[in-house]
Amino acid sequence: MSRWILWVTWAVWTLAVLGCASAKMPEAPPMADGRYAATEAMPGSGLAEEYMTDGLAMGMAVPTSTAAASGSPMSPPAPNAQAGTGSTQASTDTQRPPMLVYTASMNLAVFQVAEASKQVETMTREAGGFLARRDDHQIVVRVPAAKFDDMMKRIEKLGDVLHRNVSAEDVTEQYMDMEVRLKNARAVRDRLQQLLEKATKVEESLAIEKELTRVGTEIETLEGKLKYLRDRVSFSTITVTFQAKQSDTVKPSVRIPVDWLNQLGLGRLLSL
Amino acid sequence: MKTSLFAAVLMVFALAGCGRPFKAATPTGFVDLGDKYADDEYRATTADGMVLGVRAFKNEPKGELDFWVKVIENRMRDTSGYALLGTKEAKDRAGNVGKTLRFGHDESGVPHLYYLTVFVNDDHVFLLEAGGSKDLVEKHEEQIAWSISNFLPN
Numbered sequence: 001m002s003r004w005i006l007w008v009t010w011a012v013w014t015l016a017v018l019g020c021a022s023a024k025m026p027e028a029p030p031m032a033d034g035r036y037a038a039t040e041a042m043p044g045s046g047l048a049e050e051y052m053t054d055g056l057a058m059g060m061a062v063p064t065s066t067a068a069a070s071g072s073p074m075s076p077p078a079p080n081a082q083a084g085t086g087s088t089q090a091s092t093d094t095q096r097p098p099m100l101v102y103t104a105s106m107n108l109a110v111f112q113v114a115e116a117s118k119q120v121e122t123m124t125r126e127a128g129g130f131l132a133r134r135d136d137h138q139i140v141v142r143v144p145a146a147k148f149d150d151m152m153k154r155i156e157k158l159g160d161v162l163h164r165n166v167s168a169e170d171v172t173e174q175y176m177d178m179e180v181r182l183k184n185a186r187a188v189r190d191r192l193q194q195l196l197e198k199a200t201k202v203e204e205s206l207a208i209e210k211e212l213t214r215v216g217t218e219i220e221t222l223e224g225k226l227k228y229l230r231d232r233v234s235f236s237t238i239t240v241t242f243q244a245k246q247s248d249t250v251k252p253s254v255r256i257p258v259d260w261l262n263q264l265g266l267g268r269l270l271s272l
Numbered sequence: 273m274k275t276s277l278f279a280a281v282l283m284v285f286a287l288a289g290c291g292r293p294f295k296a297a298t299p300t301g302f303v304d305l306g307d308k309y310a311d312d313e314y315r316a317t318t319a320d321g322m323v324l325g326v327r328a329f330k331n332e333p334k335g336e337l338d339f340w341v342k343v344i345e346n347r348m349r350d351t352s353g354y355a356l357l358g359t360k361e362a363k364d365r366a367g368n369v370g371k372t373l374r375f376g377h378d379e380s381g382v383p384h385l386y387y388l389t390v391f392v393n394d395d396h397v398f399l400l401e402a403g404g405s406k407d408l409v410e411k412h413e414e415q416i417a418w419s420i421s422n423f424l425p426n
Contacts, residue, residue, distance in 0.1 A: 255347075256343050260329045269325050270403060
């Protein structure tokens with residue numbers, strides 16, 4: 001009995017030590033474009049769901065050229081997402097581009113709010129993205145990270161940009177940390193399963209199963225977090241708030257003292 | 273004899289000075305409202321309320337086409353709250369180059385379009401206006417283009 005408890009204690013200790021050590025892993029060097037384009041080849045709708053169902057084997061997204069060349073909708077499994085060797089993992093980690101989460105918000109003065117909102121949604125679908133939320137004056141869309149810049153430029157053309165905010169959050173370290181913790185948790189689970197097979201006493205089996213349940217829950221939690229991070233990296237979020245362009249002043253300007261300039265407009269023209 | 277000759281010359285000069293400093297072209301489906309407006313102004317309309325207008329102003333202060341286009345664009349956008357939907361180069365019948373500014377604006381909650389085409393010469397700034405509800409203007413795009421390309425400054 002005590003031998004089994006010792007095994008379980010060792011397993012838990014190993015998990016804790018490796019989990020902590022992973023937080024000190026070096027940061028991946030940045031790539032030139034700093035973008036992920038594994039979603040480029042994804043179909044136009046229901047993207048997030050399809051992406052998520054691919055599960056843990058997927059690993060990180062790959063740069064545009066690789067994704068395009070392979071023609072695969074998803075990047076190949078990352079070696080360190082499985083129980084690989086330390087050297088393989090280190091070499092992969094140093095080659096990884098940063099995982100950046102792009103978020104933008106924009107205030108736009110437009111002629112027709114409803115039409116502009118519809119145009120943003122159409123452009124999003126054309127870019128392989130999807131609608132996240134919409135109300136009368138605001139639309140939130142998710143677009144593939146590779147199309148982020150292009151989408152921003154296209155949206156800006158719909159009206160006068162009153163305010164723009166773009167941010168990029170680097171989640172590389174967070175992602176790698178969770179990946180290592182997941183790998184370790186899986187290793188512990190495998191070891192516990194081996195121990196369970198060898199257990200001869202009920203007490204031993206119960207203790208191991210209890211630990212297995214705990215490790216299993218931790219694995220599921222980590223898997224969920226990794227999926228969420230990958231989704232945030234693959235799809236940038238753009239929030240566009242529309243403002244109807246009525247009599248708002250967009251920017252101050254010099255007033256030229258010419259009377260007939262005051263006589264321009266539909267009011268005068270349509271008064272026959 | 274001398275008196276009548278002098279009077280005739282005066283009459284010719286007077287007539288030459290009168291009238292519009294341009295020749296507007298009235299497209300099919302529009303009616304020229306002619307003498308109801310001042311000499312430097314032209315208006316035409318369809319039965320359902322799509323209106324064309326041409327006005328001529330002295331080019332004072334003297335400015336090039338780009339200057340007046342920018343002044344008008346700023347005034348319409350900043351002060352009058354019109355949305356600039358696009359700009360396009362225009363040419364009149366004599367081959368003079370101008371510019372068309374396409375504006376959008378809501379009038380009583382109804383989307384309207386307002387096109388302003390600007391031609392400039394040494395003496396005048398010519399404004400060719402076209403406006404109406406969005407549907408009407410879009411329906412008459414061809415006629416508007418025709419009236420611009422057949423406009424002729426004197």
